[in-house]
Amino acid sequence: MIKKLLQRVFKPSKKSASSPAAKSNQHATRITAKTHQINRKLISHAAIKTTEGLQKAGFEAFIVGGAVRDLLLKKRPKDFDVATNATPEQVNRIFRRSRIIGRRFRLVHVMFGDETIEVSTFRGSHLNDQGDAKVADTGRILRDNVFGSQEEDAVRRDFTANALYYDPATEEVLDFHNGVPDIQAGVLRMIGDPEVRYREDPVRMLRAVRLSAKLGLKLDKKTEQPISELAELLHDVPPSRLFDEMLKMFLSGHAIESANALREHGLHHGLLPLLDVVLEQPMGERFVKLALKNTDERVLADKPVSPGFLFATLLWHEVLLAWKKFEQQGNKPIPALFMAMDEVCDIQAEKMAINKRYSVTMREIWSLQPRFEQRAGKRPYSLLENPRYRAGYDFLLLRCESGELPAELGQWWTDFANADGDKRQTMLLPDATPRKRRRRRTKKPATAAAGE
Structure with missing residues (x-):
């Protein structure tokens, strides 16, 4: 009953059917299911339900961008985005479990169970007088709440491989900028x-660097230059945007290729402070590459990855250098x-x-x-009970594998953790820590006590 009411409320008029948004896809190349051979089993059910809901309400709706690109590459997309000619307010009214987010460009998050589909309204040019747009003197877009047609939306997207629109209802892919031929040729090309x-x-x-490394697409010369x-x-x-992009890059499953590409294109100074210095140190380079390799293997095996652990590895040798500096200044090891x-x-x-x-x-x-x-007394037992023991232990093994610490130390902790109580007791090393002398309490003089 609610669906019928929504369809009646949002039923497109004759005027909207002949609007620029409805005609805009006439300039796109239409690729049929027989040609693109996208496997519908790889498509999120929530994404399909989102496009169906919008289309039943009288709007255009497509799965868009990286999800379509990945489907064409026969990969299962991690995220699905939907683009529509409905405004954020209209999308919000159609889906009960949805919310409007964003300042730079307003979006709608539509929730289906534990999955969230991001829905954007077709974007227009920020150069238009209409809409809410603001551009810095450097040319950077600060805000672009400007709606437009589907064709304008395709122009606003970054790469040709991302300007692709898939309609689950017709199973057609709309290609506005020859993105499909570029994907087939293994090229990542900027639009405009x-x-x-x-x-x-x-x-x-x-x-550009991240997608090139992740997808194995070569950057077009004009795009790279x-x-x-x-x-x-x-x-x-x-900084928050840099962090988000960095997170995607190093959790893409191709972190090593991304790190090398960052250095090759001179982008590392803008991403991670002092990363170039870290990678150029013989010990630090081996440690970081081992950490990135470990991260890639876990991502590609669909195992959980801790961003905090990854950042700890990337910055560890900067901590070591600073630690040594503060110790040389006369500070004790732990405060240093x-x-x-x-x-x-900082x-x-x-x-x-x-x-x-x-x-x-x-x-x-x-x-x-x-x-x-510290492998003596009760200290190893208390460390095993620490909530961060496992993360700290994995970090220790990386340090041993890179040659920073002797392999014997990592093996000792592996054996100690797996041993039973009696065996652990025999593994403990002699406690060489100097014991603090207890101060002897002086007794009050007898005469003073009697006088009281």
């Missing part, structure tokens, strides 16, 4: 003038370590806003490391 597009949103440079020249523009990007942690976190905070829950994990992992060298 790459320099202008990078100035509009410098994060596109990071996205301005990146190193415009790398400095990343300094004007809000905490001073080093503060300094490294430096990276200027460039990238790491979420607090991740930075807390980083600090906990770092602070546990000195405790793994």
Whole structure:
């Protein structure tokens, strides 16, 4: 009954059927199911229900962007986005479990169980007088709440491989910028003038590197050429956006390729502070590459990955350098370590806003490391009971594998954790820690006590 009411309320008029939005897809190449051979089993049921709900209410609706690209590459997309000519308010009214989000461009999150589908209204040009748009002097788009036609929306997308629209109802793919031929040729190409597009949103440079590494697509020469020249523009990007893009990059399953591509294109200084220095240190380079390899293997095996653990590895050798510096200044080891942690976190905070829950994990992992060298008395038992023991132990094994610490230390902890109570007792090392002398309490003089 509710669905019928919505269909009656949002039923398209004759005028809307002949609107520019309805005609805009006439300029797209239509690719049938027989040609593109997308496997519908790889498509999210929630995404299909979202497009169906919008279409039944009289609107256009398509699965769009990276999801379509991945489907054409025979990969299961992790996220599904939907684009429509309905406004955020109209989408919000159609779906009971939905909410409007965003400032730079308003979106709607539609929830189906534990899955969220992001729905965007077709975007128009930020250069139009209509709508709510704001551009910085550098050309960076600060706000672009401008709606438009589907064709305008396709122009606004970054790469040809992402300007693809899939209609689950007809099973057709609409291709506005020859994205399908580019995918087939293994090329990642920017729509429009790459320099202008990078100035509009410098994060596109990071996205180009990430997608190229992740998908195995070679950057088009015109798309690649301005990146190193415009790398400095990343300094004007809000730290939170840098963090989000960095997270996608290093959790893509192709972190090593991404790290190498960052250095190759001169983008590392705008992403992770001092990453270039870390990678150029013989010990640090091996440690970071082992961490990235470990992360890639877990992502590709669909195992959980801790961003906090990853950041802890990427910044560890900066902590080591600072730790040594503070010790040389006369500070005791543990206070020096905490001073080093503060300094490294303050430096990276200027460039990238790491979420607090991740930075807390980083600090906990770092602070546990000195405790793994204490293998006497009750200390090993208390460390095993620490909530962060497993993360700290995995971190220790990386340090041993990279050659920073002797392999014997990691093996000892592996054996100690797996041993029973009696065996653990025999494994403990002699306690060489100097014991503090107890101060002897002086008794009050007898004469004074009698006088009282």
